[in-house]
Amino acid sequence: MEDKTKKLSKLIADDELNIDILSGILEPFVKISPKKKQIIILPDFLKLVYKDAIIVMLLGFKVLKELGLRETEMVGPKEISMNCGINLSTVKNSLRDLEEDRIATSVKGKYTIPNFLLYNLKDKFSNLELGKAIKRASEKRKRTGARFDFSRIGKVLTADPTKFAGSFYEFLTEKKGEYLKKSLILIKLVKDQFNIDGLTTAEITKLLHHLRVPMIHQSNISTALGCRESLKYVFKEPTNRKKTYIYKLTSKGDVLVSNIIKK
The missing domain is CATH 1.10.10.10 (Winged helix-like DNA-binding domain superfamily/Winged helix DNA-binding domain)
Incomplete structure (x- = not known):
């Protein structure tokens, strides 16, 4: 038995x-x-x-x-x-x-x-x-790279996400929605830490992906920065690419970002 x-x-x-x-x-x-x-x-x-x-x-x-x-x-x-x-x-x-x-x-x-x-x-x-999945992933990155140039934020993408975001990390990664405020925060962070003056919507989306923020698409950022409310907080400068703009903070935008962490 x-x-x-x-x-x-x-x-x-x-x-x-x-x-x-x-x-x-x-x-x-x-x-x-x-x-x-x-x-x-x-x-x-x-x-x-x-x-x-x-x-x-x-x-x-x-x-x-x-x-x-x-x-x-x-x-x-x-x-x-x-x-x-x-x-x-x-x-x-x-x-x-x-x-x-x-x-x-x-x-x-x-x-x-x-x-x-x-x-x-x-x-x-x-x-x-x-192997096959890696190949597909690399091909996708190659196609993306041909469309968007992230060289301006290269150093940011190699930085530790938690150290880069600092006291804003929890807001950026845990707060649902708030795409306008998240965009303003990133514009300020890259300016203060890396002397990068302004970001495109593609760069903002890329940085949010770097922070492992789920379910973020460039259309979310474009809509947030294109709304009427955003005019108080950002102004945009044209680039040499059609319909691509660099968004920079106004003085009110700078104040808004400073107040986010105080709440």
Whole structure:
């Protein structure tokens, strides 16, 4: 009987959470911010195909639960999208595919991955080849680079995000919306720290991505800086590129930024 049990042990689903396996899968792709209670994506995360990226996010929320940073590991598509920046419809489609593949389970629109599947995922991620994804990512960067020139803010992009943002870091990364104020803050920070006089909407968007602000698009910044209210706080100078302007702070804009941190 004992020999039979031993032979059949591999068929028994172990639902205990194996921390070592979980950590081993996630370490190349994400970090956890206890202060913000969020998952911070690392560069290699961007090289994952969407389904694998969503697996990593689901496991990341499992870690947040294990660390006592949230009540449940179950998570909905919108929260995943906001945390990692992947389009919401893509997240929903990937979650449906993972459920069909019996990798994820769902209850009332919220998803998780059963603990016993970690052993299968360990093998999957150990043998994961990022070559094709890396190639696509580099091609995308090349196309972006041909369209936008970020050489003016090159030094800013190599700076530590928390040190660069300083006392504004929490506002920039945790406050929802407020695209006008966030733009004004960045214009002031690059002026004070790097003597860069003004930013384009593309540069502002790039810097927000550098700060790992989720769900930010250039259209958000363009709309904010193009609204009537912004005329009090910024003025724009044309560049040699059609319909591209450098936005600089007015005196009122400078005062507004100073008052943000005092509130």
